[in-house]
Amino acid sequence: MTISDIAKMAGVSSSAVSRYLNNGYVSAKKKEKIKAVIDKTGYVPSRQARMLRTKRTKVVGVIIPKIDSDSISRIVAGISEQLLEDDYQLLLTNTENDYKNELKYLKVFRQDFVDGVILLATAITNEHKKLIKSLKIPVVAIGQKVDFISSIYHDDYGAAYAMTEKVIEKGHRDIAFIGVPEWDVALGINRLNGFKDCLKDNNVPFHPEWNLTGMFDMESGFDNTKKLMEMDKRPEAIFCVTDTIAMGAIHCLNKLQIKIPDDVAVCGIGNGRTATVMEPPLTTVDYFYKSSGIEGAKMLLEKIERPKSPLMSTMLGFELIERESL
Amino acid sequence: MTISDIAKMAGVSSSAVSRYLNNGYVSAKKKEKIKAVIDKTGYVPSRQARMLRTKRTKVVGVIIPKIDSDSISRIVAGISEQLLEDDYQLLLTNTENDYKNELKYLKVFRQDFVDGVILLATAITNEHKKLIKSLKIPVVAIGQKVDFISSIYHDDYGAAYAMTEKVIEKGHRDIAFIGVPEWDVALGINRLNGFKDCLKDNNVPFHPEWNLTGMFDMESGFDNTKKLMEMDKRPEAIFCVTDTIAMGAIHCLNKLQIKIPDDVAVCGIGNGRTATVMEPPLTTVDYFYKSSGIEGAKMLLEKIERPKSPLMSTMLGFELIERESL
DNA sequence: CCACAATATGAAATCGTTTTCATATTCATA
């Protein structure tokens, strides 16, 4: 079934059918005829032919480092929801945390296969920058503030600051920090700075020997907590830069029979779905991940529809969620 | 940059360039020339034009009920990994647990936009069947055994049976079951049957009043456990049909200060990532979700390459993981 | 009722590939 088959059956030209499909000038009489034929045949225009001609695919590429992560899957859920609404489709590419794959997919997208790209990157290198600038399609970043493209990100500094304030408020002064490498600016630098600045503003000493760094997984939380607990002087509270790390930390403390929060308090950031069922439930901050996905998608779609629309960055707020681990 | 630009620059016909790109007959001399021009210009053939001509997109559609779920995101991770390897791309559609969206996406895919579909459905209705049969592209199901298409699924019956055996082995005879509705055949029927049959084979009574049903979330685990604990006679063990439910159950018992596993034992199925950090760590069965994603993708790709290849169903095994909740 | 804009129409060009077709050249084998 092609457009000209339909045209023939309806006794009109294929231009007329095309115009019918795209709301162009068609007389009421013809509209009716065409509609009848299409209804009868169940004709659906070929997407590829349309793509070739219009240069638009109605597909958005999404590059993520890892699908099986709580925060990322929630962001993707948000993106997906918004795209569904606007009749776009979601092409997912998973870099498996491999930085090279990120560049690879950006290159794939350089070919005109998607109308825009959403990048959930942990680090934006110069290579990224060059590549992105070479794309003819809009790119939006989620989770990191990027200066040369529109982005939507979380108030990492503010959240860490607020959480630290809460820790201090609870009476703790010996506070350890389990973080991640600096190449992840949002988590590795901004959150750490929020923590440090808050300590300083409250005249609470910062202990470099309690400032540990690891990967993004539960093991890091477990291992680093163990390290902390083996030290001559133990901290009274552990600030974990993510919930995943905090979950590892809590598990470790439980195993060592150290009471939470009485002996050692723990907090995280991100409000992972399972944070509530930890023993004790984890005090953390909620980041509205799904919303950031929705907003990111909206931002991109706007950029696709109106390429001239200005670059912008939106920072999403957060909400401190007090449970029992602090 | 089009293929004929390249052809002109290399002093050959566009057919030659096309053949070069598709490993057709091209003399060594021309190959060299063409390669030089392509390298210099960075030419990449238009995907849409190629699609239009070849009727193949190198894209696989994946329909999932929900992205932010542990098991599903792991399956998707597996699919993604395999597709990456074979140079296919992944078009993700999220039905948000809405059955109508599932049908809607199948219809979208009926248009020739993807080369194949992987369906992670919880229930296959007659409507599904009809729609799937009307597709001209192969469909593979993951997670449920489906008789009219290739599928890859887990040994739900066997896993539940084995786990129940383990529960009995631990000396429990009063065993409750928190399940899900029957429209999910794998979880709602097969696992329940494995449980029941094992009880029968071991002469352990089945208590209908302890057989509760809820949704797939932690709340169901929490609420139903609470219900069980408020009964006149409490069970000694709770068999949760998923880890998510088990996590809710453990949380509830902890809150009620009921000792696990001494007062009440708990087990789940699925080996969710966070099962290990529960207090106590959850005894469960591992399902190799990622592998099922990989195998499912392989199955589909095979079907795409060789449409005549036979229908087949693969059942993946499981591994019982003993931790401390049982 | 004239002029000019808005609406309506189909033929043909176009998007950028792959594939078919017709033909030419090379290669191996009898």
Place this chain on the structure above:
DNA sequence: TATGAATATGAAAACGATTTCATATTGTGG
């Protein structure tokens, strides 16, 4: 060295839509 198969080549058709172009018809305000 004759012959058929394998290799090589470019012109042109094909894929299935949208868009341009040229032209016809209708509507509207003065």
